[in-house]
Amino acid sequence: MTSPVLSLNEVSLALKGNAGVVEILHGIDLQVAAQETLGLIGPSGSGKSSLLMLMGGLERATSGSVQALGHDLSAMNEDALARFRRHHMGVVFQSFHLIPTMTALENVATPLELAGDRDAFDRAAEELCAVGLEDRLDHYPAQMSGGEQQRVALARAAAPRPDILLADEPTGNLDGANGAAIMDLLFGLRDRHGATLVLVTHAPELAARCDRVVRLADGRISPMNEAAQ
Template identity: 60%
Template structure:
């Protein structure tokens, strides 16, 4: 019998220690996050839940490197984000972190295809156009490649933003209410795409959602309240697909 001893454990994708976030200064200062600590293993699917104003989007902005914490330490993919300046953070995110925000942040002077190609070109990938076309096809926008953001509906812009986030095949994917502007059928297809891409690459997936059925598909559910982690529990998503479809059936 062959025994494996001292097998190395994979490093966490995210390690946050006592993260705080305060906006404004002096009498106008508002504390958003209060000493949040968590560790996320590589490849885990995490759902962030909580009422509006609980700090979900702010926490995602910190974890993805889009916002800098006011205090605490943050290690992402082995890099100490707490010690990086803005340029270094941008380089650390490039090609490794995909973010889907409620605000799409598409470049208005670029077509849908060019918006998706841009991060691929910045990452130095030689097949930028082919991969961008593939991702736009995956979100059902083959017929919109040459359209500009102002020529697209809100739902179509959301799908371009999702394609842009997934195209570099990031090892960490963050999605803030990714189906918020989509109809039922398209939203369900996008969620399947997110989970499929995560499964293909072994990426870590963190989703902000108000949908309890969608959250049930995650391996871990973290609930925030008033800038604190109110609960953090592992979840068995074995029956999550059935729960998700049952929830959709009840809404039809």
């Protein structure tokens, strides 16, 4: 049997806030197979985004283990985690997180340059063309619509050819037409690069396109999981 790409065992997460320690996740057990598409759904505050951040090593589990591609993320320091993400993961945030002083081409090329790719700008241009932004390469984020900015963010995440693609509410800040276009692009990138895709969403139509759906409630995986139809 093939080892899972992502494996979480008895994972819990507690964060310190102004009112004291807040328990976010409780005893999460979850495995994700190679090239699987997994949707994480549930009400606001159920822990979906926190779970995604743990998968990407952007948050550290309070207890339990998080493994990605056979590597224990909890055993890595911040530099090692950054290198691992650079070579193996792409992350798409709801709020885009583009660098405002860089053009679309520069935003996409930057992670490739950091990884030592000599063809960083050619690869960046290729990915931007793939998401329909061949006429926007030299535009800055402020000169683009929300849908166009999310396309840049998708291109940036996909350009390093990641093994794992994580997306947190990728259509949450977009209108219906732009959201539908981003959904098509997201699954197209998965198909083109053969990545494992995990996404957090409130959109039923996006969850329905996943191979499997996991529902969270109060920081736990709900026993009433539903398979995507």
